[in-house]
Amino acid sequence: MASQARRGGVSLPERRSSNNEQNSIIARVSQSPIVVRGRQAASDAGFVAKKLLKSTGKAAWIAGTTFLVLVVPLIIEMDREQQMNDLELQQASILGSSPPK
Template structure:
């Protein structure tokens, strides 16, 4: 019988300690800080995603066509030089 009363006494102590810890203002504040940090992180990731979307679409709309046009211009210059050399004209240095 002594072992069962000792066992229930230990469970009572564990329950009281658990109750005190769960109602601790430090634990409550820690949970609140963790919740606030999660909210801020979520908002930051959403804002970063939006900024990445804007930067990516801007790059596709403005920069990619410019790169394509510059490549075409370079190819045209090379083609003109090649045609001039085939026709026997003196090579002309490409203008920059």
């Protein structure tokens, strides 16, 4: 009776052979040309995506800094000029003269 309770640690020969069959099937499938080409294609796609993301980030940095250096001061100056025109119009209407054209 005590020897029957300890049987859990012993593996049976049938289980070994079926496990080997599964391993050999998995090995054959994973080494098939289709799977190898699929892995290579996935690896190549990942490499291209990484390069594209890196170059896109560089381009975004260049565009962003160019916008800050060149366009933002232009926008600020145009806003100031518009405020000055509005102020001149307001002063002209208060003084009663005809607005400048």
